Amino acid sequence: MSQTTQSPADAPSDEAVAKERGARAALWRKGLQQGLAFGTLVVLLLFFSIASNNFFTWSNISGILLATAVIGILALGTTFVITTGGIDLSIGTGMTLAAVMTGIVAVNLGLPLIFGVLAGIATGALMGLINGINVAYLKLPPFIATLAMMMVAQGLALVISGVRPIYFSGVPGFKDIALGTLIPSLPNAVLIMFILAAVAYFLLSKTVFGRYTVAIGSNEEATRLSGVNTNRWLVTIYTVAGVFTGIAGVVLAARLDSAQPQLGVGYELQAIAAVIIGGTSLLGGRGSIVGTLIGALIMSVLINGLRIMSIQTEWQNVVVGVVIAIAVFADSLRNRRGL
Amino acid sequence: MRFSKRTALVAGAATFALALAGCSGGGAPATSGEPEAGGDGETLQIALVSKGFQHQFWQAVRTGAEEAAEELGVEVTFEGPAAETEIDAQLQMLQAAIDRGPDAIGYAALDPQACIPLYEAAESAGIPIVEFDAGCESEYGQNLAATDSMAAGALAAQNMAELIGGEGQVGIVGHSQINSTGVERRDGFVEEIEANYPDIEIVDIQYGDGDHLRSADIAKAMIAAHPDLVGLYGTNEGSAIGIVNAVTELGLPAGELTIVGFDSGAAQVDAIRNGVMAGAITQDPIGIGRTVVENAVAAINGEELDDFTDTGSYWYDAENLEDPEIAAVLYE
Structure with missing residues (x-):
């Protein structure tokens, strides 16, 4: 991103031009990334449509979208954290803990469903808050802070549930949160993902919150020195990510009509992969919500397509791994050339 | 500089997370009865x-083991790794169990x-080992109680x-292409079909690791890919429930696709009751738990044990559910 250094003798107008050029380059690069990701998605869709007659049917496309919902919601939230240069490994098992808390409140305590949903979201927010405090004030590296939370959440989910699934069969309407269709033939879980994507897009690109998220990721020290309370913003950012985790937990429980306490390990890596494929930089300072959504779709289109073609499960993993590696390599290549 | 540190952290992220997650296991040992110090007290x-x-x-x-322990007046501890892929974590648990020096060990080999x-x-420590669910290729272990x-x-x-x-046409949603139950439940099914049913x-x-969500997405893809599919077989509870969820989400009428599941659990019993799953x-499992504890006590007393106890498998459907x-x- 850095332009060639200007000599002090240069006229101010030159500086302005350079800045302008820099901004345009940044915009163009962002467009290129999303363009690449989107292009990949289109190529995959075309490829699988040609490879199998049964791929491009509404039933299957709707299945792909539904399969994207949980990972997609996790990925949207964690985009903020990764944009600050952090990482959140607690989202997979955190989502499970949120689902279990929803079950405890709505099933075991028998409170109205809305309290169960709120309990799930609040659980996510609380875990995010603790992550944020550990990172911002206790100065734990995000990797370690959230790794610890990942284990705590996994353990608590098992303890609180008594190591058995909680079924929502006695809670009418809960399943509809994920599987009802407010828009005909589009599952609500998908609708929720798109609404949250719009919210996240607004937050990241149109608000002070979003600007500070990017600023902290670009240079936390400089942001702090310019008078921003970066610690407080970091806590807010991790908490917002936690809210997304909580919502993902509720959607997951609704889709399965049950809270499965052993689920969730590995989901965080899929979500992180979706974010990275979408062009958000692991180094921080650059994040894209549209990219994350496309990244999550690429992952599930790829997996679904390979399944439709009856490719062996082992090879599916190999292909997905290679695609992630290529995506990140392409990203780093662009950075190196300073495009 | 901050960035380089972070970069270094992030670089190893994926592998590290997986490795550590592996150790984070949900293997809190559960004790039944009063805790007692050492293996040489009056209680076995x-x-x-x-x-x-x-x-x-x-x-x-575990329930079966604890029931038998109570009847026989012995104490059991029960532990296991968080996932059936964590061979290493399980070996550490076995090592720790040998170090504690109990009167006998019951082991299910991953x-x-x-x-x-x-x-x-264990042999040099003089601790007898009886086996359940899956055995170890060692001469020292006694009796395998398993399905x-x-x-x-x-x-x-x-x-x-x-x-x-x-x-x-039928499809299989498996839970593992590696561990013995996943492999044998699949192979037993495939060999029976190939030997006796040429028109099937x-x-x-495909394999969903017993993850309900992943198994559901796999089943949906299979149904989409094979419009003439008439049956799906899920090789464990998570796989079977995944198929049930897929059929429900697709809005297929109950019974249009013949679903055969494995194991029980509340959701599966419900699905059988309302006709979505055929059986x-x-x-x-309770019998396996009981048998291993009974065998352990017999081994401590120096009794001769058979090599294998088949604890049995049963077909159940809406007809015989209440028998x-x-x-x-x-089980629930």
């Missing part, structure tokens, strides 16, 4: 090291060979064949 101590802990099946094994050195350690998984898979195939009228074609086999194979002998082997 039996340490059970299971393949898993969180799954309902292992909880049912890997049939990795356990051999530890069996030698004959090949026979169970074949039983699933016979019922599937009968339900679909002996012809058509197995069009696809399932159940093992007797006492079936109801006894189903």
